Amino acid sequence: MDMREAEHTLEGLVGFARALRHSGMRCGPARVRSFLDATEHVDFADRDQLYWAGRLTLCSDPDDLPRFDAAFHAWFGRLVETTGLRQEQRRQVRSRALPLGGDEPEPAESTEVEQLAAAGDVEVLHRRDLAELGEEERAHLRRMISWLNPRPPRRPALRWRRARDGRLDPGATMRAMIRTGGEPVRLVRRTRGDRPRKVVLLIDVSGSMSPYADALLRFAHVVVREAPASTEVFTLGTRLTRVTRQLRQRDPEFALTAAGRAVPDFSGGTRLGSTLRAFLDRWGQRGAARQAVVVLFSDGWERGDTAELAEQMIRLRRLAHAVLWANPHAGHEGYAPVQSGIAAALPHVDGLVAGHSLAALRELWQRVRSCSESAATGRPAGDSVEVSGA
Incomplete structure (x- = not known):
């Protein structure tokens, strides 16, 4: 292997x-570094050796194995044949889970056709x-x-940091001149750093939201996993429950089980106010909502006093950087926000968005990031808001 081939392989x-x-x-x-060291002792022509060098x-974590297999398959062209009956059974289960039709499909002659069909099913789902x-x-x-790998939103920090491009730092430039005998050898520049913006997820777990509650809590789990220090999650029903600590567990099944035990009012009534x-x-x-992006997942059915809900939304809007309302019904054609709570x-919200599908949740997170990066609108109460996803 010459130098050019070695550089290409390393890349x-x-x-x-x-x-x-x-x-x-x-x-x-x-x-x-350990992976690169291990590849020096394997034959690149043998995919089995390369697979096990990377896997070991x-x-x-055991949760890494499906992700590693999928990435290896996409990067190197195929999965290797691993030994052991249990490993083979796991691969068969994963391969059967991809087709989303009712019956198990017959084997196709072309692997490419199978992959395209599976990709189409995933896109539909x-x-x-x-x-x-x-x-x-x-x-x-x-x-x-x-x-999912949702990148946490960022906001400008108060502190400045050195940068190649940015505003001139007079103090640092003068100090550099003193060290060089008064000669302006180098101009020092600075720019504002950034830090994670707080995100608060309020998830309605009442009876009317029960078909969506599990998926929404799993979505909240991946958000907490990516930014545990700047994300808070609460469930809303007949009472308020904080489930941030439970969702910080890495395994999603353990996290959802712990959250389910902590929430006493699943599939109950709704008292949003x-x-x-x-x-x-x-x-x-006390700080959780101050300059945060707050997302409220609810269909808007309110059993309590709607005047109290409006009053609390005004309080929330004054504290938060942005408030988004994710309504599963907003993704359906012909939807009108006529429910008492949403009306x-x-x-007092910055946007009514859809929350009925995985694609809608991804678009919602893009909206969260764009709200974080933009300045506060200062929109007075009563102005019209954008309804997206319908």
Whole structure:
């Protein structure tokens, strides 16, 4: 292998490790270095050896194995044949979960055709309403949600940092001139740094939202996983429950089980006004909602006083950087926000968005990031808001 081929191979291996990090695996520089060292002792023509060199050095958790297999398959062209009956059974289960039709399809003659069909099924599931999914489809959707990698929104920090391009730093430039005998050898520039913006997710778990509650909590889990220090999650029903600590567990099944035990009012009634008041009194005004992007997931059915809900939404809007309302019904054609709760809250939110599918949740997160990067609008109460996703 000449020098050019060696450089090309090294770039490919580092790119593979970067793809694993983008998929959510925690493979830092030390593990990448171990992987590169291990590849020096394997035959690149033998995919089995390359597979096991990567799996033994880059995987640190059993949850990493499906992601590693998928990335290896996409990067190197095919999965290797692994020994062991249990491993073979796991691969068969994963391969059967991809087709989303009712019957198991017959083997196709072309692997490319199978891959295109599976990709088409995944795209359809990506935009299906969560309330219309069957049990097999829900199981596949859970895996798709766990593979999400939502980047946390950022905001400008108060502190400045050195930069090649930016505003001139007079103080630092003068100090540099003193060290060089008064000669302006180098102009020092600075720019504002950034830091994560706080995100608060308020999830309605009442009876009317029960078809969406599991998927929304799993989505909240991946958001907490990416930014545990700047994300808060609460459930709304007949009472308010904080589930941030439960969702910080890495395994989604353990996290959802712990959250389910902590929430006593699943599939109950909805008292948005009183639960929002409890949130603002105990957490919001004490810092959780200040300059945060707050997302409220609810269909807007309110059993309590709508005047109280409007009053609490005004309080919330004054504290938060932006307030978004994600309504699953907003993604349906012909939807009109006529429910009592959403009608009372609509004048005090920055956007009414859809939350009925995985594609809608991804678009919602893009909206969260864009709200964080833009300055506060200062829109007075009563102005019209954008309804997206319908």
